[in-house]
Amino acid sequence: MHRILVIIPARLASTRFPAKPLAELRGADGIARPALHYTWQAGLAAVRLLGPDAGCIIATDDDRIAAVARANEMAVVMTPEACANGTERCAAALSALGYSPELVVNLQGDAPLTPASMVAELVALIESEPQFAMATAAVPASPAVLAHLQADAAAGRVGGTTVVCSSAGRALYFSKSIIPHVLPGTTPRESVLLHLGLYAYRPEALLSYTVHGAAPIELQEGLEQLRFLDAGLPVGVAVCEAPAWEMIELNNPTDVPLIEAELARRAAMESV
Template sequence: MPRIAIIIPARFASTRYPGKPLVDLAGPEGRTMALIDWTWAAATAVPGIAEVAVATEDERIADHARARGMAVIMTPAHCSNGTERCAAALQGLAAVPDIVVNLQGDAPLIPPAMVRAVIDMVAADPDLAMATAAVPASPAVLGHLQEDARHGRVGGTTVVCTAQGRALYFSKSIIPHVPAGTEPAAPVLLHVGLYAYRPAALAAYVAAGASPLERQEGLEQLRFLEAGIAPGVAICPAPAWDLIELNNPSDRPLVEAQLRRRAQQAVPA
C-alpha cells in the first residue's frame, strides 16, 4: 500500500480574507470551531492515511493548531500558494510519502470518499503526476457562482476536461459559458480544493516557477497545465450538501449552513 500524507496549507495573510484559518464557524448542535479545526476533522476522517499535518507560515495558526493536538510544519512566508507550501512541508514529515494530498484549509466540507477518489486515481496510474477533484455544480451552487460574478466577487473555480478525465482548463469564471436565462447543456464542474501529487511533481512544480496564466487567474494548478502536465480530474458525485469554500467573508453563513446540513445526513461525513 502506498504511504499517504495529507498536508493542510493554512496561510494567515490571505488577500481576500486575512486570518481566515482562525475564523470561527458555527456547526451543528451549537458547536463552534475555527476553520482550521473543521478542516483537520475532515482530513483525519479519511481512511488509510499515514500522516496529517498543518503547513503554515504564521505562529498564530501554529499555536492554535498545536494547542489542539495537530501536527504543524512551519513553512516559508514566500510560498505563493498551497502547492508550494506542500512542497516546502515535505521535509518536515515523519517519512517521505508516495502520494501527498493537499487538502486546502478553506475546504472543510470535502467528504472522505472524495479524498480517496483522488488518491486512488494517482495510485492507479504510474504516469499520472497529480490529480484533483470536481463535482457537477448543483443549481444552488451554480446560482452562488453566478451571484458572485454579478457582484464582482471571486467565487469558486470551474474546470473543463477531456473525455479521458484530464483537465483542459481551470478558471475563476464559469466555464463553459452559460448564457443568461439558459440551462447548461452539460454540468458545470465545480473544482474542489483538493489535490494529490507524487513528490517528484511537487519538486518540478517549484522548479518551474509561477506561470502567466497562474498569475492571471490566481489558480496554482494552471502551472501544471502550462508546463504540459495535464492533471487527472476525478469527477465525483456531489454530496448531499453543497461544497462551498470560505473564499470571502460573505461565504461564512453559507459554509456554516452546509456544516449543519452535512451533520443531518444519514451517511458519515
C-alpha cells in the same frame, strides 16, 4: 512516515479574510471552535478512510496558527512565508519533514466541509493512473450552481472555478470564467464541471512545480493548478458526486454563518 500524507496548508495572511484559520465556527453541538479544527477533522476522516499508512499534518508559516494547532493536538510543520500558494506550501512541508511519501493530498485549510469519500476517490484515481502527475476533483454544476455562476459573471464578480477535460479525464484548462462556452442557439454537449480545491500529487511533481516557477497564465487567472499544465505535466480530474451538503469554503466573513448552517445540516444527516 506515511505512504499517503494529507497536508492542510494554513496561513494567517488573507486579503479577503485575515486570520481565517483562527476564525470561530459554531459546530452542530453549539460550541465555537477555530475553523482549522473542522478542516483537521475532515483530514482525520479522510485518513481513517485511506487506511493505517496515511497521516495528516498542518503546514503553516505562522506561530499563532501553530500554537492553536498544537494546543488541540494537531501535528504541525513550519513552512516559509514566501510560499505563494498551497501547492508550494505542500512542497515546502515535504522539504521540512525530510521525507517523501508516495502521495501528498492538499486539503485546503478553508475547506472544512470536504467529504472524506472525495479524498479517497482522488487518491484512487492517481494510484490507478500512473501517467498523472497530479489529480484534482470536480463536480457537475447543478442548474442552481450554474445559474449562480452565470449571475456572478453577469455582475462582473469572480465566481467559482470551472474545468474542461479530455475524454480520458485529463484536464485541458481551468478558468474562473464559465467553460466550456456554449454557442447561442446550440445545445450543451458537456456538463459544466465545478472545480474543487482538492489535490493529490506525486512528490516529484511537486518538485517540478516549484522548479518551474509561476506561469503567466497562472498569475493571470489566479489559479495555482495552471502551472502544472504550463509545465506540460498531466493532470487527472476525478468527477465526483456532489455531497448532500454545500461545500462552502471560508473565503469571506460572510461565509461563517453559511458554513455553520452546513455543519449543522451535515450532522443532522449523519445522525439519521
